[in-house]
Amino acid sequence: MWHAxxxxxxxxxxxxxxxxxLGPLNDTPLEYFTKLAxxxxxxxxxxxxxxxxxxxxxxxxxxxxxxANARKYIKGxxxxxxxxxxxxxxxxxxxxxxxxQRRLAQPAFHxxxxxxxxxxxxxxxxxxxxxxxxxxxxxxxxxxxxxxxxIVGKTLFxxxxxxxxxxxxxxxxxxxxxxxxxxxxxFVPHWLPTPTNLRIKREVAQIEKILYxxxxxxxxxxxxxxxxxxxLLAAQDEDGSRMTDRQLRDETITLFLAGHETTxxxxxxxxxxxxxxxxxxxxxxxxxxxxxxxRAPTLADLPxxxxxxxxxxxxxxxxxxxxxxxxxxxxxxxxxxxxxxKGMGVAMAQWVVHRDPRWYDAPxxxxxxxxxxxxxxxxxxxxxxxxGGGPRQCIGNAFALIEASLILATVAQKFRLRLxxxxxxEPLASITLRPRYGVRVTLERRRTSNVRDRAMGAQSAVAD
Numbered sequence: 001m002w003h004a005x006x007x008x009x010x011x012x013x014x015x016x017x018x019x020x021x022l023g024p025l026n027d028t029p030l031e032y033f034t035k036l037a038x039x040x041x042x043x044x045x046x047x048x049x050x051x052x053x054x055x056x057x058x059x060x061x062x063x064x065x066x067x068a069n070a071r072k073y074i075k076g077x078x079x080x081x082x083x084x085x086x087x088x089x090x091x092x093x094x095x096x097x098x099x100x101q102r103r104l105a106q107p108a109f110h111x112x113x114x115x116x117x118x119x120x121x122x123x124x125x126x127x128x129x130x131x132x133x134x135x136x137x138x139x140x141x142x143x144x145x146x147x148x149x150x151i152v153g154k155t156l157f158x159x160x161x162x163x164x165x166x167x168x169x170x171x172x173x174x175x176x177x178x179x180x181x182x183x184x185x186x187f188v189p190h191w192l193p194t195p196t197n198l199r200i201k202r203e204v205a206q207i208e209k210i211l212y213x214x215x216x217x218x219x220x221x222x223x224x225x226x227x228x229x230x231x232l233l234a235a236q237d238e239d240g241s242r243m244t245d246r247q248l249r250d251e252t253i254t255l256f257l258a259g260h261e262t263t264x265x266x267x268x269x270x271x272x273x274x275x276x277x278x279x280x281x282x283x284x285x286x287x288x289x290x291x292x293x294x295r296a297p298t299l300a301d302l303p304x305x306x307x308x309x310x311x312x313x314x315x316x317x318x319x320x321x322x323x324x325x326x327x328x329x330x331x332x333x334x335x336x337x338x339x340x341x342k343g344m345g346v347a348m349a350q351w352v353v354h355r356d357p358r359w360y361d362a363p364x365x366x367x368x369x370x371x372x373x374x375x376x377x378x379x380x381x382x383x384x385x386x387x388g389g390g391p392r393q394c395i396g397n398a399f400a401l402i403e404a405s406l407i408l409a410t411v412a413q414k415f416r417l418r419l420x421x422x423x424x425x426e427p428l429a430s431i432t433l434r435p436r437y438g439v440r441v442t443l444e445r446r447r448t449s450n451v452r453d454r455a456m457g458a459q460s461a462v463a464d
Contacts, residue, residue, distance in 0.1 A: 012045035053345030059380035066390035073327035087250030104235040118299035134445035144264040152259040262321035269319035310368035316386040324349040417441040
């Protein structure tokens with residue numbers, strides 16, 4: 001990797017481009033960062049008005065920023081501009097406050113606790129499938145959004161507030177849609193009474209009204225309901241302090257986003273990719289039929305379904321929910337040989353790194369088989385980082401992977417999802433990466449008789 005020394009700022013777009021850089025950065029950020037990496041390599045300089053950002057595109061430099069120099073940064077401007085939505089939750093809080101919140105929330109995400117939710121994930125998926133019919137046309141993204149909303153409603157709040165969970169999910173989805181406009185998010189203060197800001201204020205107020213009521217009811221209830229909220233209510237710091245209602249509000253909104261929208265998007269992209277790759281789909285079906293034989297999957301089955309795991313891993317490589325990360329320096333230091341001064345930005349994009357031919361053969365192709373060997377061990381640590389990295393790595397990554405794998409296994413056993421002709425599918429890079437126009441599909445029911453015999457034949461065909 002090339003390191004420049006003795007220079008004040010990396011090369012980047014020309015002066016003429018700099019004046020308009022927020023245009024493509026706002027409208028087509030995936031293409032913008034891809035082009036930036038192609039033209040300037042591992043380090044590039046971006047200027048937006050008087051704000052400077054160094055864009056880094058090499059795993060070693062990304063590790064330097066997210067791990068070695070983690071304490072020298074705070075979250076980027078877009079996330080900080082959304083604090084009126086997410087408050088001081090784990091996604092946006094900083095410093096000692098963030099560390100305390102992380103410590104309090106961690107027990108809720110121990111693998112044993114998450115394992116108790118696996119049956120709920122499968123149960124709600126089967127409930128969804130009971131309403132599906134072969135030949136129907138559906139939007140796979142909306143189906144996944146509805147399903148993961150029901151799951152997070154149960155695992156976060158328990159089933160008695162499922163209607164409330166639906167209302168929170170609807171408001172949060174609308175907030176994410178509005179958050180896709182980075183230009184407005186950064187340059188229009190949230191307190192300015194514009195039509196969009198007033199709408200955001202109404203949606204946030206709707207979410208808060210529901211959450212504060214649920215929190216009050218749960219405090220009065222006084223016992224573990226078996227959900228994540230109960231764990232957060234019971235969490236106690238070393239000094240005996242617990243989360244306030246406001247802190248609980250902030251964390252539950254953050255968990256709603258992490259446990260709902262991100263997993264739904266991952267699965268939506270997975271169905272889209274599978275529908276275009278029949279060989280991969282056939283190999284997945286063969287594994288599911290051989291291991292499960294038509295019964296519902298359980299958490300204990302996942303180690304015996306490695307190819308299903310590879311499908312999710314490869315989907316997250318090509319379409320990571322967290323498609324890019326940004327940080328703002330809070331002290332002077334260096335990155336890749338360039339000085340980083342206080343207030344300067346540092347950005348990186350999983351979308352770009354995950355598609356870099358230095359790390360992946362045929363990087364634009366959907367090839368779950370690439371993960372069958374020891375590729376993950378051979379890759380530089382930050383050549384694959386769909387959940388971020390360092391101390392700020394997503395706390396819910398195990399929850400998300402288990403949920404995505406179980407839903408994939410449950411649905412793919414019973415249905416194929418065929419893409420509808422002439423339906424446009426393209427990524428929308430908001431706070432998360434989602435399909436802008438959904439994923440319209442036709443449902444095709446799989447025949448489930450003699451699945452074990454058919455699975456052996458299919459496995460043999462794939463091997464041949």
